[in-house]
Amino acid sequence: MSSARSVALDPGRSVVEQLRERVAAMESRMEIKAAGEPVPTLPGLAGLMSLHAGATYAVDSASLALALAAGASRAGEWVGFAGWPDFGAEAAAELGIELSRTVLVPDPGEHWLEVTAALVDVLRVVVLRPPATVDERTAAVLDSRLRTRSAVLVVQGDWPRVEARLSLEGSTWSGPAAGAGQLEQRRAHVVVRRGARPARRVELAWPGVRPVAPDVPRRVREIHRASG
Template sequence: MLAALRTLVPGGALRRGGVLAVGDRVRPCGDAPSYLALALAAGASAGGAWCGVVGLPAFGIAAASGMGADLGRFLMLDEPGERWAEAVGVLAGAVDLVLVRPPRRPGGEQVRRIGARLRRTARQRGAVLVVAGDWPGADLRLRLTETAWSGLGDGTGHLAGRRVTIAADGRGAAGRERTALLWLPAADGAVREWVAETDAPMLPADGGDQRFGVSAQIRDGGEVVQLWSA
C-alpha cells in the first residue's frame, strides 16, 4: 500500500481474500473510480502486485501514474456487461488485486462465488477485491467524510490539491474506526499525509487570499456573476 494509507488498514497491508468497499463523494465521471480506489491499486502495483480492473472504462491512467502506479502491471476489461462477476472470478485467479465497479448491487450468489475465488487455497494464491461502491459483507469500508480543494482564490488560480479526511471501519480486526488526513491528490498528483499544524495550504498563482473550495466567475448577459462552492 501507499505509505499514507497504511494506518487505515489493520497490519498496514491488504490481505488476500479480503474485500474493501470504497466510497468517495467526488465523482467527476460516472465511469471513473474515486481517487481513493485509484490510490489502493496504485500502491499495490508499485509494490510489485498485478492488478485487474473491471467495469471502469474511464480508469484514470494519468492519475494512477501520478500516484506511483506501475501501469505495466494492469490488466483492464472496460465493459464486461452482465458478465462482470465472471470476469472478476477469472482475474482473481490470475492477479493479486481486482478493482471493480459493479453495474448494480451484487446478489448473494455472486458474492459467494467471488469470495471463494478470492480466498487462498492449496490451488490458488488468493487476491484482494477493491470495490468502487458498496459490497455486502465487505471486510473493510473506506469513505471520505470531509473534502476541500485548494489552489483557487477569489475567482483566480487553478485546482492544485485536495485535502481529505478518510474514515475506515469494518468487521473483526477492522471493526475499530480509524481516520487519516491526507492530500489526495497533492499538487504533484501523489498521495501524502496532511499535517494541519505544519502543512501550509497551496496558494493561487497570484498570491491571493487563502481559501479552500471552488470559485469562478461567469458572464451572464454582460454581468459578472461570482460563484463559490466550498
C-alpha cells in the same frame, strides 16, 4: 506515458473465453501468496489500514479505489480494473500505478462476474465497479476465489461481505489564490469502518495520498519569523 492494457476483445467470440486465454498467458508471472498475507499499501494508508490477500474491501470513490491498488502496483504486482469506462490513466500513474502492469476491462457487460473471477485468478488486486446489486450468494462465489488465489478485491459501491469499508469525508480543494488556474491539492478525511469496531480516520492530501501535517498555530509562526 505508457498506457493501461485495455483488453480488446473479438465481438464474435466469448468475452470470458478470450479473457481466460490472456490470463493463462500471464499466470506464470504471479507469485502465489497465502491467504491472509499482507499486500503492500501506499505509505499514507499504512498507519490506517492494511490489505490482506483473500479479502474484499469497499470504497465510495474512484480516488480511494486507485489508492488501494497503487501500493501493490508500486511493489511490482499486476492489478486490474473491471467496469471502469472512465479509467483515468493520468490519475493512476500519478499515484504510482504502473500502467504496463495494469489490465483494464472497461465494460465487462453481462458476464462481469466471470470476467472478475478470471482477473482474480491472476492479478494481485482487482478493482470492480459492479453493474448491479450484488447478493450474498454472488459475493460468496468471489470470496472463495479470492482465498484460493490469494488476491484482493476492491469494490467501488455496495458489497455484502467486506473486510473494511473506506470513505471520504470533508473533501476540500485548494489552488491559486487569485482563483485562476488549476486546482493543486485535495484534502479529505479517510474513514475506515470494520464491522462494529470504532471508525478510524486520518486526513490525507492528494496528489500522493500523503498525511496532512498539523497546522502550525499562528502565534508559533510569528515567533519563528521574529527569531529568524
